[in-house]
Amino acid sequence: MGENGHSSWVFCWHVFQLSTYADLISCLPEVPTMAVEKVFVYNNTSIVQDEILAHRLGLIPIRADPRLFEYRNQGDEEGTEIDTLQFQLKIKCSRNPQAAKESSDPNELYFNHKVYSKHMTWVPLGNQTDLFPDADFRPVHDDILIALLRPGQEIDVLMHCVKGIGKDHAKFSPVATASYRLLPDITLLQPIEDEAAEMLQKCFSPGVIEIQNIKGKKVARVANARLDTFSREVFRHEGLKNLVRLARVRNHYIFSVESTGILPPDVLVSEAIKILMGKCQRFLNELDSVPME
């Protein structure tokens, strides 16, 4: 198990069958999330057109646990408190009367000329304040730039977020990049020493090959094959290409899952596995309900 920051995880699995794990990766974007679906534009005098603004707002990841919400019924235009989250973005740019006369820095000249995702505020619908007393629904990142304004321009929109899956629109996908690879297996077929050892070390990613000092001679040793990115640089060198064997360990998969921040990656993986199980169950139910001759 390894962690890089809060939203990205790399973990290792010893597994036996590839096909299931490819399915797992493909189920990850089917984990549902909440995202802006409808934008009610009351006023938009910025130079960003309404539809472009709406498109940008839809792509902003919203920190709201989708398991607390239901899917909206088809054809339901209004939305209820169990399937909709409402956000408001109301911002107006004005001139700063205290700015220096010769200044040309927009940060000094204007107030609110940059519209960030932190300006989106949650507007509770119905009894949502009672349902979610401690909730803090907002975009995952505060510093996503939505639009630029100049004095006199304003944006006044109301947004409805609904629950959806990545298959419908990529904005609903909770996962950024998810991939897997097999553990590399590097074997040195002969002892490699001195200059050859140093060249070997340079052929691989840092940390893969270690040079030890044994009885005064430098000897190369495979320290951590996992770090290698398989560039096969070693095969470009005449002297080294027959001394190394590059392969993959067949049963050992290294998964890397990067989340957009809505759900932590471990929750993402658990939910994806449950979705895969749900699919199997649906098939089994179908099999049982349809009479087969």
Place this chain on the structure above:
Amino acid sequence: MIIPDVEFCGYCITHPSESKINFRIQTRGGLPAVEPFRKGLNDLMGVCQHVLNTFERSMKEYRAQREEEMQ
């Protein structure tokens, strides 16, 4: 899954624009074809459950280990 009674098992996608597949299982020896299919689905569920359990257990251990390191 390598089951000896299954002679053929495969799928193909009818057309990339349509979400449909043609799935074919052929068995020998009078075994109804639905059986290996059902077994396969059940086994897949079992595998998923096992993966889920192992993953959640490892996550707990990892988190516990990190907390110890922090303290």
